[in-house]
Structures are given as structure tokens and as C-alpha cells.
Amino acid sequence: MSGAVVFGMCGVAVVGLGLYSLITNPHPLRKIIAFNLVGSGAFLIFGAVARRSATTAFSGDPTPRALVITGIVVAFSATALAVALLLRLFDAAGSATLGADAQSSTADDASGR
Amino acid sequence: MSIQTALELVLAAVVLGLAAWAVAARETSAAVVGFIAYGLLIALVWVALGAVDVALAEAAIGGGLGGVLLLSAGARLRENEKRAAAERPGAGARLAAAALSAMVAAGLAVAVLRLPTPAPTLAPQAAANAAATGMGNPITNVLMAFRAMDTLLEKFVLLLGLVGVWSLAADRLWGGNPGPRHQADPLGLLAFLARLLAPIGVVVGIYMVWTGADHPGGAFQGGTVLAAMWLLTMMAGLTDTPPVSSLRLRLVLVAGPGVFLVVGLAGLLFGAAFLSYPAAYAKPLIVAIEVAMTLTVAATLTLLSAGAPEQRLER
Numbered sequence: 001m002s003g004a005v006v007f008g009m010c011g012v013a014v015v016g017l018g019l020y021s022l023i024t025n026p027h028p029l030r031k032i033i034a035f036n037l038v039g040s041g042a043f044l045i046f047g048a049v050a051r052r053s054a055t056t057a058f059s060g061d062p063t064p065r066a067l068v069i070t071g072i073v074v075a076f077s078a079t080a081l082a083v084a085l086l087l088r089l090f091d092a093a094g095s096a097t098l099g100a101d102a103q104s105s106t107a108d109d110a111s112g113r
Numbered sequence: 114m115s116i117q118t119a120l121e122l123v124l125a126a127v128v129l130g131l132a133a134w135a136v137a138a139r140e141t142s143a144a145v146v147g148f149i150a151y152g153l154l155i156a157l158v159w160v161a162l163g164a165v166d167v168a169l170a171e172a173a174i175g176g177g178l179g180g181v182l183l184l185s186a187g188a189r190l191r192e193n194e195k196r197a198a199a200e201r202p203g204a205g206a207r208l209a210a211a212a213l214s215a216m217v218a219a220g221l222a223v224a225v226l227r228l229p230t231p232a233p234t235l236a237p238q239a240a241a242n243a244a245a246t247g248m249g250n251p252i253t254n255v256l257m258a259f260r261a262m263d264t265l266l267e268k269f270v271l272l273l274g275l276v277g278v279w280s281l282a283a284d285r286l287w288g289g290n291p292g293p294r295h296q297a298d299p300l301g302l303l304a305f306l307a308r309l310l311a312p313i314g315v316v317v318g319i320y321m322v323w324t325g326a327d328h329p330g331g332a333f334q335g336g337t338v339l340a341a342m343w344l345l346t347m348m349a350g351l352t353d354t355p356p357v358s359s360l361r362l363r364l365v366l367v368a369g370p371g372v373f374l375v376v377g378l379a380g381l382l383f384g385a386a387f388l389s390y391p392a393a394y395a396k397p398l399i400v401a402i403e404v405a406m407t408l409t410v411a412a413t414l415t416l417l418s419a420g421a422p423e424q425r426l427e428r
Contacts, residue, residue, distance in 0.1 A: 008225040010125040014132045016218030021136040023210040026200035047162045053234030059163035061234040062251035070267045077274030080417035083186045084278040099200045
């Protein structure tokens with residue numbers, strides 16, 4: 001069993017864990033962490049794919065790795081935007097939940113600012 | 114089973130355990146700490162996969178900047194914990210979610226196990242064309258030359274993300290400094306650490322950019338380290354974020370994509386295609402783009418971590 005298979009499977013399991021948390025965890029910040037876990041698992045699968053072609057001359061395919069570096073930076077900027085939205089919602093509404101009854105109270109508080 | 118495989122299995126098990134902790138921990142702050150530890154260990158996984166460039170990026174962002182962002186958000190959202198907990202879905206919904214997640218994971222597992230052999234690879238092509246840019250690091254070649262379009266577009270995504278974060282400022286705070294002004298004991302441990310570590314970190318960051326041409330490193334990794342150092346001095350109260358209306362700051366923010374775009378358009382006018390570098394000037398052009406990009410990456414990542422403007426503009 002090679003490293004590519006071990007860590008590829010690890011990435012698969014992380015995607016599964018993240019997806020479960022994304023659906024079931026009610027706290028929005030936990031959902032952001034969960035989404036990052038799903039992304040991280042997908043990156044790991046990319047890493048495993050890149051590693052499979054390793055030979056004595058090359059440590060692996062550089063193209064998926066370059067894509068992962070780009071992906072890490074994009075994922076960070078999306079996370080920062082999501083966190084900023086969440087903090088703004090919390091400041092404006094005094095709570096930050098995604099429940100249906102929370103929506104009505106947000107609307108009148110937010111308009112005051 | 115060889116020792117290497119055993120070590121890989123242990124590392125994978127610890128990573129999975131931390132991911133499970135980040136999912137299952139009761140307190141959000143505990144989950145955030147678990148996620149930061151996960152980000153650091155994932156960097157080790159990337160080293161084990163032979164991708165040191167990715168490991169550097171993951172350690173700097175997953176363990177560093179991302180950790181600061183999530184920790185400070187978690188602290189500000191502490192009062193939200195109970196209210197959110199009340200919305201926890203019932204056992205049936207959780208069971209359905211678990212079944213769905215397990216199905217997605219199973220599908221992915223089949224896909225990973227049935228990948229074609231021999232594995233398709235672009236490594237020989239990347240190595241064969243390395244002479245065109247004069248750089249020895251294949252990942253830098255892919256990022257800056259072979260797939261430069263991805264990197265250019267990524268710069269615009271970063272900028273759009275920052276515009277999105279800034280636009281969340283309340284009207285009366287527009288133009289002010291992002292994030293709260295941090296107060297710390299000027300003679301305390303954090304200020305000492307910031308004074309001691311920041312100069313070293315700046316040197317390390319610049320070195321990473323320069324060495325990225327031939328060895329693991331590059332503009333992202335170096336820029337992220339610079340961003341972490343700037344953030345550290347801010348959190349120690351030694352300096353404040355610049356006001357978002359500052360022209361100098363905005364010039365730095367557009368420098369990277371701007372230089373990249375100008376070089377790309379020059380390739381369209383004088384060369385073969387958009388983003389094609391003339392062979393004689395390929396390396397100096399790429400270095401010029403990387404320098405501008407490093408400044409932009411450092412400033413953008415720092416300000417993304419700092420958040421929306423929260424201080425009134427002092428006139």
C-alpha cells in the first residue's frame with residue numbers, strides 16, 4: 001500500500017466528515033470549518049493523484065500541486081469573506097444563526113445601521 | 114509492512130482524529146484549535162506526499178493566518194453558542210446526513226482506488242520545458258508560466274474577496290481602519306515576540322520568494338509569511354492596520370495583478386499570445402511579477418484576516 005493510497009483514503013474520509021458536519025452542525029462558524037475540511041480533503045485527493053505518477057526522476061506531477069496552492073489561497077479568501085459576513089450579521093442582529101425564525105428579527109435591526 | 118507505510122498510516126490516523134475532533138467538539142473554540150492542529154499536520158502529510166511547496170503554503174495559511182481568523186471570530190461569537198445549539202437537528206436528520214456523507218465518501222473511495230495505471234503525468238513535459246523560463250522549480254514554472262492564467266485569475270479572486278470584506282463596513286466607518294485596534298502590554302510577552310520574530314520572519318519570507326525559482330517556495334508562501342509577521346505586530350499593538358481609504362495601500366493591493374496584466378497584454382501585443390513571455394526576458398519578467406505579487410499577497414492576506422473596517426477614519 002503506497003502513500004498515495006493511504007493519504008488519498010485519508011482525504012476521502014475527511015471529505016465525508018466535513019460533509020456530515022456541514023449538514024448537521026447548527027453553528028455557522030462550525031459550518032465554515034466543515035466546508036474547509038471538505039476542501040482540504042479534496043486537496044489531499046489531488047495530492048494523492050499527483051503522487052501516483054512519482055518515479056525516480058520526478059517526485060510527482062507538478063500541475064495538480066500548483067492547482068492546490070492556488071486552491072489554498074482562494075479557499076482562504078472565501079473563508080475570510082464568510083467570516084466577515086458572519087461577524088457583520090452577528091453585530092447587526094445580535095445573533096448569528098441560520099434558523100428560519102432568526103430571519104425576521106435580523107431584518108429590522110440591520111436596517112437601523 | 115515497511116516502516117514508511119506504518120508511519121504514513123499513523124500520520125493519516127492522527128489527521129483523521131483531529132478532523133473528527135474539529136467536527137465533534139462541543140465548544141467552538143475547541144473545534145477551532147483542533148482545526149489549526151489539523152492544518153499543521155496536513156502540512157506534514159504534504160511533505161510525505163513529496164510536495165514541499167504545498168506543505169509550506171498549507172502550514173502558513175492553514176496553521177497560521179486561518180487560525181488567527183477563526184480564533185478571533187470564535188471569540189467574538191461566543192455568545193452565539195447556546196442559541197445555535199438549540200437548532201441542532203434531530204436524530205433522524207443526523208442519521209440521514211451520516212448516510213449521505215458515507216455514500217459520497219464511498220463513491221470517492223471507489224474513484225481513488227480505480228485511478229488508471231500507469232498514472233497520467235505532466236511532470237516530463239514540465240521538466241522538458243523548464244529551460245524556456247530558466248527556473249528549476251516545476252511548480253513555480255506551472256504557476257508563473259505554463260498555467261499563468263490560473264494564477265492571474267486567483268489574484269483577482271483575492272482582490273474581490275477583500276472588496277467583499279470591506280464592503281461589509283457600516284456606512285459611518287467606511288474608509289477607516291479594518292478590525293479592532295489591538296491593545297497589548299508594550300513590555301509583555303506578545304510585544305517581545307513580535308519584536309524578536311518579525312525581523313527574522315521578514316527575512317525568511319523574502320528568502321522563500323527568491324529561492325522559489327529553483328527550490329520549494331515562491332510568491333504565495335513568502336507573501337503569506339510576510340502577512341503573518343505584519344499580523345503579529347498588529348496583534349501585539351505595535352502598529353495598526355492602514356485605513357482602507359489610503360491610496361498607497363490600494364496601489365500595493367493592485368500592484369500584483371496590475372503588473373501581471375501589463376506583462377500579459379504586452380505578450381499579446383508583441384509576442385505570441387496573452388501571457389507569453391519572450392524567451393530572452395522570461396526570467397526577469399517572472400521575477401518582476403513575483404515581487405509585485407508578493408507585496409499584494411502579503412497585504413491582501415493580512416487585511417482579509419483583519420476583517421471589515423471597524424474604526425472611524427481620523428481626519
